[in-house]
Amino acid sequence: MHLSLRSRRPSAAVAASAALALLAAACTGTSSTGESDLSASGKDVTITFWHGWSQGRETKAINDNITAFEKLHPNIHVKAVGNIADDKAEQALRAGGPGTPDVVSSFTTANVGKFCSSKVWTDLGPLLKRDGIDPAKTFSPAMLKYTQYEGNQCSLPLLGDVFGLYYNKTAFAAAGITAPPKTFSEFDADAMKLTITAGDTYKQLGFMPTFHGYENTPSGFLAQYGATYFGTDGKSNIASDPKVAAMYAWQKGLVAKLGGYDKLEKYRTTFGDEFSTKNPFETGQVAMAFDGEWRTASLAEDKVAFEWATAPFPVPDDQAATYGRGYQSGTIMGIARTSQKQAAAWEFVKYVTTDTDALVTFANAIHNVPSTMASLDSPKLDSGPAFRTFLEIAKNPYSNTTPATINGNAYQASMLTLGYDIESGRQPDLRQGLANTAKEINAAISQAK
Known part of the structure; x- marks a missing residue:
């Protein structure tokens, strides 16, 4: 699944960042991995998972993964809600309360900086370390890069676009x-x-x-x-x-x-x-x-x-x-910081983002690139010559992505606008256009902090 930035503009991104700043201030709940998280003691618990997939093939694939997870964890039940846009998820996280999802996925990698800096998603770094998962050895380098912000690993990659x-x-x-x-x-x-x-x-x-x-x-x-x-x-x-x-x-x-x-x-x-x-x-x-x-x-x-x-x-x-490098983006997944079911939520996130068979099954179903190095090399992956090109790009150490910022993809939208102006001749001075755009980007980031 790919979500273009073309529908977004710098002003919209800055506004979204401001909303998340308010969200961070409004979040008063605390996460728990202790007594209130019943799954930690083996008791039944239901977590709510919000995602953006909506097409039949996609929702069937994610539901099949959920079924496989529940067989491995009989006491953890996952209630999936599809076709959820980022803005709706943000509003729910801001409001808090019983309707807040425990786990959220997003197609917009540009929002990682906002999710991490506002601390609406849990830092998964300590959980990865506790369970002996080395992110640098587990995930595709570019995909790992777009899931963290200033040392906060608040999300993990779940399939990617190459x-x-x-x-x-x-x-x-x-x-x-x-x-x-x-x-x-x-x-x-x-x-x-x-x-x-x-x-x-x-x-x-x-x-x-x-x-x-x-x-x-x-x-x-x-x-x-x-x-x-x-x-x-x-x-x-x-x-x-x-x-x-x-x-x-x-x-x-x-x-x-x-x-x-x-x-x-x-x-x-x-x-x-x-x-x-x-x-x-x-x-x-x-x-x-x-x-x-x-x-x-x-x-x-x-x-x-x-x-x-x-x-x-x-x-x-x-x-x-x-040569062999390419641009990567993809789906990200995180745990709501206010969730009272952190242990169960982490087991689910860990499964769908690191289990090789789960990733390969999902990738085969929706024709996306899996996000771990092991899944990229899995013999179970449907990879004819045309698709194999993208697997090799994903593994290429020179492949790149766009860095996370506090105000999402505002800087990318500014650079796209500059591209429109340069190619059409509205901005004949490339150096001046770049200087003006850099100032615009810096001002927007300062405003968002």
Whole structure:
């Protein structure tokens, strides 16, 4: 499951952060692993689990995992409530009381900083240590990174999304291209070879480079550069990190090479819904796409009229040795700090996030990437060649994600807005745009504290 940041704006993220700050102040309950947690003494206890999955295949998969957990822990019963958005969970945690969930999962990794800093989720670090679980040896490095904030391990990864390159092998053969590109210079050259114009539009576009192009985001592309976003002082370093400027310059250059912003955007209006058979990669309107592992299932089910394959997304020419890396995000899971059933909640969280069979079964059912190193190597994992690409990206030590901040994905939204302005020409001065955006990011973080 992937949740885009496109529906969020910096102001909304700052407001959400402020709400969580109030939430932290309002939380007066205390967690308990003692007498009030009946499961610790083997007595029956029911925990409430809120999650965001809503499709039939997804809810069946999570319910199957719950059934397997309850067989292992007969005295712990899990009441699952699906289709819960983050804002509803936040409101419930703020209000407290008997209706508050014990365990919560979220598709928005950007919210980890808010959950950890406001202490609405329990720090799981002591529980991991007590049970002999070394997070660094257990979880995929990038996935572990997005589940903690300033030393607080308030969440754990539960499956993930990994991004790579999808390419039309039939179109590649017609253009005389024999292998997927590994560097951005190769990628640009292939995108141009694959582009077939038709007057003021296209018969086929090699790649849609604009930031309105579905999964294209600054954070997705910057993972190929290894950007860090923030310095050791906690302030945005996007104006001083040459990798960030290089990414925006590359993307802007590719827009120009493929016909210019106006022509590309006009063509983009002919695309269908991203999550349908009218997706432009499925229809053959674009020959290459930046997308997540879930697309493999859609392409197989929809039986597209061409051969296709996957590969890691290219990297900058001066970082060719890092080829194989990619951007990662995913689902996070935590325990409400005010839950009076911490022991039972932890047993459930530990099971679904660290048990290899549970993760593999879940990953196979919903076509996401499992989040532990053991599950990535499990022979029970359904991993044809196309999906295996994403497993290898997940294991790659150079793979990257976006760091947690106190105000969620506000900085990512600011960088996306800058991308819109640069590619369209509204901001002709890249350096000035980066400087202004860095100031905006720092001001928003200061306001949220």
